[in-house]
Amino acid sequence: MVESAPGRVLLWTLASVIAVAALGVGVYFGQRSLHPSAAPEAGDGASAVFGLTLPDQDGKEQAFAQWRGKILVVNFWATWCAPCREEMPLFKAAQQRLGPKGIQFVGIAADQADKVREFVSESHPDYPTVIGGFGAIELSRTLGNRVGALPYTVIIDRSGRIVQTQLGPFSEAKLNGILSQLL
Amino acid sequence: MSPVAAAQGDLLPNERAFAFSARGLDEKTVEAHFVIADGYYLYRDKLKFTVEPEPLAGTPALPPGKMKSDRFFGTVEIYRGELIARLPLEHALPGQRVKVSAESQGCADLGVCYPPQLQSVSLPLPMAGSRPGSLVEAAPRKKSWLD
Numbered sequence: 001m002v003e004s005a006p007g008r009v010l011l012w013t014l015a016s017v018i019a020v021a022a023l024g025v026g027v028y029f030g031q032r033s034l035h036p037s038a039a040p041e042a043g044d045g046a047s048a049v050f051g052l053t054l055p056d057q058d059g060k061e062q063a064f065a066q067w068r069g070k071i072l073v074v075n076f077w078a079t080w081c082a083p084c085r086e087e088m089p090l091f092k093a094a095q096q097r098l099g100p101k102g103i104q105f106v107g108i109a110a111d112q113a114d115k116v117r118e119f120v121s122e123s124h125p126d127y128p129t130v131i132g133g134f135g136a137i138e139l140s141r142t143l144g145n146r147v148g149a150l151p152y153t154v155i156i157d158r159s160g161r162i163v164q165t166q167l168g169p170f171s172e173a174k175l176n177g178i179l180s181q182l183l
Numbered sequence: 184m185s186p187v188a189a190a191q192g193d194l195l196p197n198e199r200a201f202a203f204s205a206r207g208l209d210e211k212t213v214e215a216h217f218v219i220a221d222g223y224y225l226y227r228d229k230l231k232f233t234v235e236p237e238p239l240a241g242t243p244a245l246p247p248g249k250m251k252s253d254r255f256f257g258t259v260e261i262y263r264g265e266l267i268a269r270l271p272l273e274h275a276l277p278g279q280r281v282k283v284s285a286e287s288q289g290c291a292d293l294g295v296c297y298p299p300q301l302q303s304v305s306l307p308l309p310m311a312g313s314r315p316g317s318l319v320e321a322a323p324r325k326k327s328w329l330d
Contacts, residue, residue: 080288081296085255110298137298147194149295167194168294 045143045162049074049154052139054108054130057117062130070104071182072156076132076140078111079119084151087169088125094175095127101183102158110136110150157182195220197297198322203285207308207316208269210277215243215285216318217266222292224251227260229288229299232270234281240271277310285321 049072052064064072075091077084088107095105105127109116113131120129132139137148144165145152155164155178164178194200202218215232219225227248232239245268248260270283284303290296302321309316 078296078298082253082255082290083294083296134298147196147295147297149194149197149291149297151295 045154046156046160048139048142049156049162050160054132055113056128056130057113057120059113062128064106067104067106068160069158070102071158071179073103073105073179074143074154074156075105075107076110076136076145076150076152076154077107078109078150079115080111081150083169085119085123087151088123090170090172090175091127092123092125094179095125098179098183099127103179103183106130108132108136108139110134110140155179155182194291194293194295195223197300198302200291200297201225201287201289201300203287203302203304203321204318205283205285205304205306206318207281207306209313209315210308210311211272211275213270213272213281213283213306213308214315215268215270215283217262217285217287219263219266219289223289224249224261224263224292225266225287225289227262229286230262231286232268233284234270234272235284237272237274237276237281240273243268243270275311276308278307280305280307 050065050068053061054064056062073091073094075084075087077088079085091105091107094103105125107125107127107129109129109131110133111131112133116129116131137145137150140150140152140154141148143152143154143162145167147167149167151167151169153164153166153170154162155166157163163182166174200220200223202220204216204218206214206216208214213234217225227245230245232243246262246266248262251259251261253259272281282303282305284301286299286301288297288299304319304321306316306319
């Protein structure tokens with residue numbers, strides 16, 4: 001208990017400074033989480049992606065490092081996610097059109113291998129799909145997917161920086177707009 | 184449904200969008216509640232309730248949901264708003280604690296789907312002839328100025 005008046009003033013000043021600083025930190029973090037499609041810590045996030053190795057639907061391990069230098073569009077999805085499936089024809093068309101220009105789509109399925117295999121054999125996405133299991137959701141959280149819902153897409157430019165994240169399906173206009181700027 | 188770019192700030196976490204709670208109705212019945220936030224829905228065929236240690240007396244009756252036409256899954260039954268289900272137990276356990284778990288899977292109209300979620304609460308069953316217990320929430324709202 002601070003008895004003297006000046007001592008009390010000092011204590012209150014100190015408490016106010018700490019409170020304001022803490023509020024500032026809180027506001028900073030609050031603002032970051034409210035920004036739609038904000039780019040998360042670019043360096044750490046992208047290197048986490050390039051360090052990944054996950055099995056494709058045939059069980060063959062695919063190292064993401066093979067796609068360095070590409071404009072990489074990493075799409076987290078699942079067969080149980082209807083909006084994810086609705087957006088895939090858009091990705092397929094973009095891959096076919098822009099693949100020769102260095103765009104690479106890769107799907108990470110938060111799903112079971114047999115369900116993914118069945119889906120891929122019916123829909124032929126024309127870009128690689130790897131199986132992440134439900135751990136893929138946690139992986140997407142580390143890349144900025146705060147609510148852990150799907151679809152979640154991360155776009156990495158040629159120099160290996162995350163430039164866009166998207167929760168929810170892309171519109172054709174938005175996807176093409178972003179990709180054409182990166183080409 | 185037209186694709187909509189969902190702002191991260193607009194979407195609720197899984198346990199907030201589909202908030203589970205339960206109470207002991209009597210010495211052999213649990214009442215399960217889901218409060219589904221506006222703009223979200225749960226799939227009926229993905230709903231599953233379990234109680235421990237006393238098993239349920241058969242599959243609990245679920246209220247009728249709404250039918251939703253889905254391009255991929257066909258016509259599916261979904262729930263919106265509040266969902267209440269009675270879970271009768273095999274045997275009465277007056278005054279004893281039980282663990283009530285709910286598995287669910289849902290989506291937001293904004294165009295995202297959440298992974299399956301398991302939520303549990305522990306609650307006491309009333310003594311014979313006593314009033315129902317109060318609702319125990321799986322993920323109570325914690326007030327924080329960082330929210």
